Amino acid sequence: MPRTVLRTERLVLRRPQAGDLSAFIAYATSDRARFVLGPFDESRAFDKFASMSGHWDLRGFGRYVIEHDGRPVGHVGPLQMRAGTVPEMTWSLWQDAAEGRGIATEATRAVVAHLLEDCGWPELIMRVLPENAASLRVAERLGAQRTDKPAPEWYPGALTFRVSREMAA
DSSP states (O other), X not given: OOOSEEEOSSEEEEOOOGGGHHHHHHHHTSGGGGGGTOOOOHHHHHHHHHHHHHHHHHHSOXXXXXXXXXXXXXXXXXXXXXXTSOOEEEEEESOGGGTTTXXXXXXXXXXXXXXXXXXXXXXXXXXXXXXXXXXXXHHHHTTOEEOOOOOOTTSTTOEEEEEEHHHHO
16 A cells, blocks of 8 residues: 655655645646646636545545645646556646756656555556656656557547556666
């Protein structure tokens, strides 16, 4: 079972809390959400945050809020919309100020290592739009390999990557 709090040198990764909602809504209603099919209106942003929070209760794992210097700056972690499918590793930074500092890579690396090594998950997939250069670099830094799986209907044009226990070893 995944831990609900992970720590890295600079970050605390933890379950979403009600106090994170305003920062998430600011992100989800902005152009920063363009690579995740946004921006969204405030009601849809609330729904997405509620889904992210509830995923932990429904699946026993989920996305962590990335906390840097005591403030929520993004989220990272697995998403599994349908039972029995390979979980999808996701990450997003909520603020421009968090970009270019290695935060997404550090957070994603910590969660992937925890899930594959500590929890014994066999693999994770990642979906990234080809124009999202920053997220492509994160996937590359993790050693994820591009697959030939087509993009899902709900995320047209996305590239699919895979990372496994064997690849991480």
